[in-house]
Amino acid sequence: MGSVSTNYENTAAPGVPFYTPAQIPPPGTPLDKASAPTLFQPLKIRSLELHNRFVVSPMCQYSADDGHLTDYHLVHLGQLALHGTGLIIVEATAVEPRGRISPQDAGLWKDSHIAPMRRVVDFIHSQGVKAGIQIAHAGRKASTLAPWIGGTATKTLADESVGGWPEDVVGPSPIPFYEDHALPKELTKEEIKGLVRKFAEAAERAVKAGFDMIEIHGAHGYLISSFLSPRSNKRTDEYGGSFDNRIRFVREVTEAVRAVIPETMPLSLRVSATELMEWTGEESWTVEDTIKLAKLVPSWGIDIFDVSSSGNSYEQRFPENPHFQLDIARTIRKALRADGIDMVVAAVGNITDAQTARDVVQEGPEAAGELALVARQFLREPEWVLRVAHELKVGVKWANQYSRAGPRTDFSKKF
Known part of the structure; x- marks a missing residue:
């Protein structure tokens, strides 16, 4: 006859500076x-x-105080x-003040x-969840107003009167x-070298804040992205012109960050x-360029290739297929695997329903990636992981404090 446990301690989550029950195993x-x-x-x-x-994709909230996260972020x-x-x-998260959006x-x-940052990381960790951070520089898209203020017919640019730096x-x-x-x-070569150092210094601070992973933002028309594109990069020095020159900045940033993190x-x-500028017939950054880049970055120290799109050209044209980004991720992943490269691919873009989320990462040659990054759906439904589990009929652990509200399958019961 087996013994009955007599340990009735409400075990605390380890490694955090406050009490909260340990989530063993983590929710989800x-x-x-x-x-x-x-x-x-x-x-x-x-x-x-x-x-x-499931990964919560980085989502700008325009709610920091001189760069500092607040209770809102917590x-x-x-x-x-x-x-x-x-x-x-x-x-x-900007690596210098003028690098903010x-x-x-x-x-x-x-x-x-x-x-x-550490305060937010500690809480995330207390729930058995991992924390990452995206370090970034807005480049030519900096000093703009929050979207619910800017982007109107009257004003987009944040001027000095509202803390901007146009x-x-x-x-x-x-x-x-x-x-x-x-x-x-136009950045001088000395300024470019200085920004490489600032990315590395931001990464060092991220390590001190306790993050488990770091992402470099090279998308959406921000600084690194604008270096990659021949539409926005017209330099004639070693940072412009050829493909190898246009990727030099992201390579230097990546190698500098990799050198200072564990x-x-x-x-x-x-x-x-x-x-999304192929329609012009002019030179632009394309999926073929991205595949070429993807095959190079593992040697620089990249472990995860996060596939998004667009944001560098105002005249971009989106395909009618809402899952076109997932298809691109799938194409890139197949190209990597064909060359024996097992780098993790992260797929993002309109993952809003259970079946799409399942299919994106389902193991096999047709997977779009190993990770499903989701943003706006989490704003609509913070409990979306639990909803997906319910719809896919996967029983999952709920947070201890929420477990009495788990999915009900027998509605004849009364509580």
Whole structure:
């Protein structure tokens, strides 16, 4: 006859500076791993161990105070940690003040940013979830207003009266993103080298804040992305012109970051796989360029290739297929596997229903990636992981404090 446990201690979560019950296993863990789809299977990348393949994609919230995260971020990201995602990536975080998209963007350009970041990371960790951060520079798309203020017929640019810096916006070439954006100053080679150092310094602060992984933002027309594109990069030095020259900045940033973070920490790169400007017949950054880049980045220290699109050209044209980005990720993954490259591919873009989420990462040659990155659907439904599990009939662990509200299958019961 087996013995009955007499341990009635409400065990505390380890490694955090406050009491909260330990989530063992973390919310979103399948109760029967053997029968669960790949979406609910664990994944290990270097020393990072995720309990499922759901990732909260970086989402700008325009709610920071001089770059510092606030209680808003603790609540916004904390609620997602309670509901079962495997990894949460904090929004695009600027490596210098003029690298912010808006005056209210998050930052990691000074040491005082570390403690508020650590507070958010500690809470995410307390729920058994992993925390990542996206380090970024807005480049020529900097000094704009939050979207619920800007982007109107009256004003997009944030001027000095609201904390903006329209006279100190920078890019690879003096080409504005659009007529309502600042005219960027062309970076000197010395300034480029300085920015490489600033990315590395931000990464060092991210390590001190306790993050489990770091992503470099090379997408959506921000600084790195604008260096990649021949439409926005008209330089004639070693940072412009040829493909090898246009990728030089992202290579130097990646290698500098990799050199200062632990060998055990995964490093991700987000790219816009296409500018969606092929319709012009003019030279632009294309899926073929992205595949070429993807085959190079593992040697620089990249572990995760995060496939997004667009954002560098105002005249971009989106395909009618809402899942075109997932198809691009699938194409890139197949090209990598054909060359024997097993780098993790992260797929993102309109993953809003259970079946799409399942199919994106389902193990096999048709998978779009190993990770499913989701943004706006988590804003609609913070508990979306649990809803997906219910719809796919996968039993999963709920947060201890929420477990009495788990999915009800027998509505004859009364509580």
